[in-house]
Amino acid sequence: MIVDRDRLQQNIAQMQSLADGRGVRLRPHIKTHKCVEIAQLQLAQGALGVTASKVEEALVFIAAGVRSVTVAYPIVDRRKLARLLRGAQAHGTELRVVVDSAAGFEALTRGSQDAGTVVGAFVEVDVGLRRCGLTEHDPQLVPLARAVHENPTTKFMGLLSHAGHAYAASSREEVAAIAAEECQILQRVRQHLEKAGIPVPEVSVGSTPTVLASDSYDGITEIRPGNYVFLDRTPVRLGLATMAQVALSVVSTVVSRNDDFLIIDAGSKVLSSDLGAHGTAGVDGYGLAFTESGEQLQVVRLSEEHGFVARGGADLPIGTRLRIVPNHSCPVVNLADELVVVSDGEVVGRWRVAARGAL
Amino acid sequence: MIVDRDRLQQNIAQMQSLADGRGVRLRPHIKTHKCVEIAQLQLAQGALGVTASKVEEALVFIAAGVRSVTVAYPIVDRRKLARLLRGAQAHGTELRVVVDSAAGFEALTRGSQDAGTVVGAFVEVDVGLRRCGLTEHDPQLVPLARAVHENPTTKFMGLLSHAGHAYAASSREEVAAIAAEECQILQRVRQHLEKAGIPVPEVSVGSTPTVLASDSYDGITEIRPGNYVFLDRTPVRLGLATMAQVALSVVSTVVSRNDDFLIIDAGSKVLSSDLGAHGTAGVDGYGLAFTESGEQLQVVRLSEEHGFVARGGADLPIGTRLRIVPNHSCPVVNLADELVVVSDGEVVGRWRVAARGAL
Known part of the structure; x- marks a missing residue:
């Protein structure tokens, strides 16, 4: 698995x-790379902290000395929360979490009381993905924000959303419309809370597509894109990036062939079976294979350790190297132990995927 | 990730x-579990060695002291082959590989010459998956087998096939027909080679579905199933196993919910995006979720860290534990650092997925 350092740095x-x-403010999501070296590049460029999905993932970056970490995932398990709070306290890390339910709030207040600490908490708003978060009109929204605001061991940080449904869009315009709707929803919720006497310090949005497609971030205080460091076929499909910007690829070798397919040594245990993020299926196949001369071939099928590349007239011998641009970089990196870093075709380093498998 | 030890031992x-x-003879494929402890259980029960997919995977089991290892994957990279041969020599391991091309044979003979060793090699036969292997009527088949047979540094082990297309079948009968066809093809090839003066010591077939569905293994000398240790939704769908035999499951927690979905903390980075093996899509959704009382719910969608469970009328509170039976156990284990081993509901051990990420 190859990372082009120059493209990576340019993307950052x-x-x-x-x-x-x-x-x-930029608080990049590290679930894309799970790699301490890349987080350090992001922080060095001006990111004010990182976002993580899971507790064990966050602990890797806390231990690596990142000063401010948001865990943008509802933590309902008390032992997990206790581990996170202990880690943050031990390293003096500013910690922010999300809540979207009374059960999550209860776990959080107990945890912060037990740890004798005050934890920042966002209330998550569902802006259309139908995943976590309360919808704009949910009657629990104001009471939950008020509870976080008033509880002595929690600090209300504001609103957080993730417009992941943008990955299923078919054009830049459609993504921009989703992003605009996200801003509008969050503005309305913010005004609603402020009218109810609850100040909203932060309005935090995530997702690389919406951030890249938006013309303005009206009323937004923080963005949490993750995928932008590498990109992949999905933002290219959406017209938000070009192939020349994609920093991650998988180098594979043709190991067998028959009349229909070139068989390569990268299967679902390397490329993942993702067609796109969040189960979207906007692209054909499981990756785009490039020959050295720039010819493009489709990876049309995957076994665990084999990829099936449609020959499409190509007569490439066994042993040929193909560079594959994945559909979705995030799960691909999660399958690798390390990233081989190249610059101008030379290997210049190896970075460990330190939070790989961390849940 | 939970392994039921009693079911596992019964399956073995x-x-x-x-x-x-x-x-x-049984030579189980370890790509399913990648776990030394499970290979040891298989060997203790009578397996005569193991099968691995990849060189680095094989090296983990060679280092763990397995006496006989087949790498059922065409190795065309000389450095990889050299690493494998060095590892096998260092541990006195009997090693067998596969070839299906002149390029692979050349790499193999050079490698075995350089290492000063004789390597056993199967010629792989494509019985319908259209992946690796030569088809029955390929004019290269006899010359390749003869070359392996006559070369002083390679030993012709016989024929090897993998009827992975059986995973796409819709019934036990269809799988049995594929298995019967596989046997017939291999018998014809064997007779053809023996008539040409090339003795065929072994005829080795793989795949859990075909092995379970077959009534006879006429002319077969060795089987290499892998998935049978855990099983999953696919053999259950094919009528080849029951849910009560499935030894692997993922325990997850409801972390959020909305009108449509229960959101659980297991996404594509835990369950994989596989609908089935080899890209098959015979089941609905990404896993079957069981409540403690045995109620079944479908995991209908995955983000990286979130699963969307269709509520289907269920009103389960946040914090509820659900046990998920995956579609395809093999990529799921590859995403875990360790397996939690339970017996009668008690944790009795933790096994490391030692060859995880090994390519």
């Missing part, structure tokens, strides 16, 4: 300058 | 007694 710099230009 | 014992009863 561009996102930082986009955030700076629009006056929002 | 049943497959061994099935092999013994039919007079074939």
Whole structure:
């Protein structure tokens, strides 16, 4: 698994300058790379902290010295929360979590009381993915925000959302519309809470597609994109990036062939079976294979250890190397032990996927 | 990730007694579990060695002291082959590989010459998966087998096939027909080679479905099933196993919910995005969720860290534990660092997925 360092650095710099230009803070999601070295590059460019999905994942970055970490996932298990709070306390890390239910709030207040600490908490708003978060009109929303605001061991950080349904869009315009709707929903909720006497310090949105497609971040204070460091076929399909910007690829070898297929040594245990993020299926096949001369072939099927590349007239001998651009970089990196870092075709380093398998 | 030790041991014992009863040798594929402890249980029950997919995977089991290892994957990279041969020599392991091309044979003979060793090699036959292997009528088949037979540094082991297309079948009868066809093809190839003066010591077939569905293994000397240790929704769908035999499951927690879905803390980074093996899509959804009282719910969608369980009228509170039976156990285990072993509801051990990520 190859990371092009130059493209990676350019992607990191561009996102930082986009955030700076629009006056929002950047708190990148590290679930894409799970790699301490890349988080350090993001922080060095101006990111003010990181976002993690899971407790064990967050603990890797806390232990690595990241000063501020959001766990953008409802933690309802008390032992997990206790581990997270202990880790943050031991390293003096600023910690923020999310809640979207009374059960989550109860776990959080007990945990923060037991740990003798105050934990920042966002209330998650569902802006259309139908996953976590309360919808705009949910009668529990104001009481939950008020409870977080008033409880002495929790600090209400504001609103957080993830418009992951944007990955299923078919065009940049459609993504931009989803992003605009997300901003509008969050503005309405913010005003609603402020009218109810609950100040909303932060409004935090995630997702690389919506961030790249938006013209303005009206009322947004923080963005949490993750995928932008590497990109993949999905933002290219959505017209939000070009193949030349994609920083992650899988180098594989043709190990067998028959009349229909070139068989390569990268299967679902390397490329994952994802067609896109969140179960979306906007692209054909499981990756786009490039020959050295730039010819493009489709990975049309995967076994665990084998990829089936449609020959499409190509007569490539066994032993040929193909570079595969994956559909979805995030689960692909999670399958690797390390990333081989290249610059100008030379290997310049190896980075461990430190939080791989961390739940 | 939970392994029921009693079910596992029963599955191992049943497959061994099935092999013994039919007079074939059992050489289980360890890509399913990647776990040294499970290989040891299989060997203790009578397996005569193991099968691995990849070189680095094989090296884990060679280092663990398994005496005989087949790498059922075409190795065309000389450095990989050299690593494998060094590992086998260092541990005195009997090693067998597969070839299906002149390029693979050349790599193999060079490698075995360089290592000063004789390597056993199967010629792989494509029995319908359209992946690796030469078809029955391929004009290269006899010359390749002869070359392996006559070369002083390779030893012709016989024929090997994998009827992975059986996973796409819709019934036990269809699987049995594929298995019968596989036997017939291999018999014809064997006779053809023997007429050409090339003795065929072994005829080795793989795949849990075909092995379970077959009434006879006519002319087969060795079976290489892997999935049978755990099983999953696919053999259950094919009528080849019952849910009560499935030894692997994922315990997850409801972390959020909305009108449509219960959101659980197991997504594609735990359950994989596989609908079945080899890209088959015979089951609905990404896993079957069981409540403690045995109620069944479908995991209908996955994000990376979240599963969407269709509520279907169920009103389960946040914090509820659900046990998920995956569609395809093999990629699921590959996502875990360790397996929690239970017996009668008690945790009795933790086994490391030692060859996880090994390519």
